[in-house]
Amino acid sequence: MFSLVLHSHLPWLANHGRWPVGEEWLYQSWAATYLPVTDVLRRLAREGHTRMVTLGITPVLAAQLDDPHCLAGMHHWLGNWQLRAHEAAGMAEESYRALGAREHRAAGAALEMFETRWRHGGSPVLRELVDADAIELLGGPLAHPFQPLLDPRMREFSLTEGLHDAQTRWQHRPRGIWGPECGFTPGMETGYAAAGVEHFMVDGPALHGDTSLGRTVLDSDVVCFGRDLQVSYRVWSPKSGYPGHSAYRDFHTYCHDTGLKPSRVTGRAVPSEDKAPYDPELASLAVDRHVSDFVETIRRRLRSESARIGRDALVVAAFDTELFGHWWFEGPLFLERLLRALPEAGIEVGTLTDARDRGYVGGPVDLADSSWGSGKDWRVWAGDQVSDLVRLNDEVVRTTLDTLDKAHGGRALGAPVLRNRVHDQMLREALLTVSSDWAFMVSKDTAAAYARDRAHTHAHALREIADAVASGRDSAAVRLADGWNRADNLFPGLDARRLPGRHGGKS
Template identity: 60%
Template sequence: MTASEGTFCLVVHSHLPWLPHHGSWPVGEEWLYQAWAHSYLPMVDLLDRFADEGKRDVLTLGVTPVLAAQLDDPYSLRTFHDWLGHWQLRAQQASTLWRGDPLLRELAAAEHRTAMRASEALETRWRHGFSPVLRSFVDNGTVELLGGPLTHPFQPLLDPRIRAFALRGGLDDTALRIGHRPEGIWAPECGYEPGMEVGYARAGVRRFMVDGPSLKGDTSQARTVGDSDVLCFGRDLEVTYRVWSPKAGYPGHAAYRDFHTWDHRVGLKPSRVTGKTVEPPDKAPYDPALAADTLRLHVKDFVDTVVTRLRELRGRHDREPMVVAAYDTELFGHWWHEGPAWLEGVLRALPEAGVRVTTLRGAAEAGHVGGAVDLPASSWGSGKDWRVWDGEQVADMVDANAALQERLLKHVQPGTARDAVRDQAVMEAMLALSSDWAFMVTKDSAADYARRRARVHTERFDALISSPDRERLAAEYRAQDRPFGHLDARNL
């Protein structure tokens, strides 16, 4: 059907901090494996189906360099394979423990089938890591790829030299892995301070995401930023929040699988949400047929929401409108079991409703570009400001990171030859500056783990610039944490 209602862009942002060799359960490698199994594998399956049908510009996919490094890492590939084997064993055990309930017995069988398919995919499609898979989608135009800085730092809190280094390094890393240097980025946490567009332009970035309030809610067009020709695209919160918001959204429906309720004997989730006030032991068993019925209603509801929003925008601005909805990739599958099926349903139903589905690049090429705008300091976090990463709860971490950056610029000076110790020192500093640690502390989500990770990498940096044993230490740290083999301290 020819699009008549307007344009819709789906942006999904894929990111986890560096987790290999840093604990397993409840936080650490388990987090990576769950997201890999329940979000990244299903996302690839979805994109494979669209690619096989010859579909182009299906969605805009952000993949952070630090996540790509984990999904390519030989250690991670090997240990994820082991994890998938344990998943099969846990499903077999569940089939015995749950045999008295027909719904749960079938759920155990379905878990086993899914784990088997995941193992087969890892041994075939994914055997050389994620990058060859991702490159196929970029090469054939199924997706537009967004890159980003190396370890997902909150850029407004970085010294400009370190900010530029992290961004260049991240874009270089994606070019090495994919064969394409991204023209667009997902700025970590959508963090922005006035003037950052100048650095983006120097790095070859042509477009980036901001949250809707940064544009005072007028997200129906991309806008050039300041005096640059760099475009910002704003998240339409009226549409985006229909799915997932700080307070509500589809995944909380009573029929969907409950993310928070576990049968700890087998490490599987047997229940549906049932009700927000229902205690875990009283939740009803998960019913896939009931969830599928609800999913169809939520696909229709979202499509209706998009169409209504596009018509409203057309009436308000008297031009062809655009809606951009943006989410974390991990929402689909990891947090919301039914999310991948919902996503595919929406992407197929929107064109049938007369909506053009395309990427950010496609929207810009179609002319969804307005005049220049001066953006405020902003993020997509609580309050749409910097409080999550620069607030009272993390003031000590902010001070520590500022001091770390001063030491980094003082002690890591350019040299004539590449130096493995300096390279690893910069790597440790980049890992310490990940935005995830402050986020986890502010949100009280595994805060102790986050503080420990920031502290460990900072202490390692200090050891590498001061210890007489730094050559041995660099080799030891490099064996655990070397996501970016190309990282060269001389570029700082």
């Protein structure tokens, strides 16, 4: 059986800058990936295709796809895209006029789709796919923390609140999750089981490359599924993956007058100014060849793994969803043709839940510390280059827990426990501080200054609210919490009363 798993995630970007890093990142990904990929899945579902993809949507991305500010910003961005295309259509060069006409049509189609299908946010779009049995949705912890480094109480709270958020948005509680960065440390399977999580993803090396079946973790009933790197890297390899083909649109080359992308890759060593104009027909032919190649790659892998283990095997290919469209322009077209071609080739396709329910599960495994980052260990999130962020995260979590424990400890015995929006906002800011994205961006030197600023901004918010709470300045704490909530108003269902207590139970 073949299972395609897509992991959709961006950090909280709303109200925290626009360009070059900030909301622009969200809107580009929305236009290039989330709109066309969900449209592909909806179209295939209407044709009767089911159980096509296991689609992970992190709570922090889901929050932005439903957020009124982000919805308004996205609508504005799409209109601006159409205006830029109109400008290109009036330029002197024929290649730019063709580009402008093509982009104008694409922007118009995206606007129509957004105004008709997305006007109430992303949740109705995803619910429609779930109701049509087109996909399995994976959930995850709030704000995407690197769980192995997180205090167990905060880890439990983040996960259970993330699953609660999924239930609220989609009227569907995911059976599985994509743990942020595929991060794992022994014992997490117990927390997963307690939260009702039945399965999760790890990277292939965590299973020593044997990803032919899901595996229960130690003596739990929780199943881990491993990403098959041999198959996944056929697509997602910086050196030989499909997106680098000469016919595909070049990600890095812009028309600086309009911000549009006019060129094809042409060649890896070809400078931007010498790249050939993009040709959709050439790209379409390349997609056909790569779909055929990928189907054959899956078929060969299924045969070889089944022969090796003496029973029908499982192949799991897993990718960031944003690869399909945002990074690789032709990605949504590739997905559509692939999802049609697989059943036509006689390949059994299903979700991770299908794999579990159909018996593609082997014996127990003792998972070690792991991730899908560089080295398949924790160096990206715990290495020397981010040691300051590790210390910051520890301080923020400790301050949050200590402050809330003292506040709850001072409550009169038997007094009713009322919801406290100050405590809720403290937890929001703490969780935003410990987002795994900031350490990743610093380690990879990708907008590192923005990442550090974001971590310290949320830490500052937490500190000043906590200081007001600890010093008994209740009105100041409310004012500060409300002020920060205007920027960081995600997860309205987050409830600090559900934070696990220091000695078990709830706070």
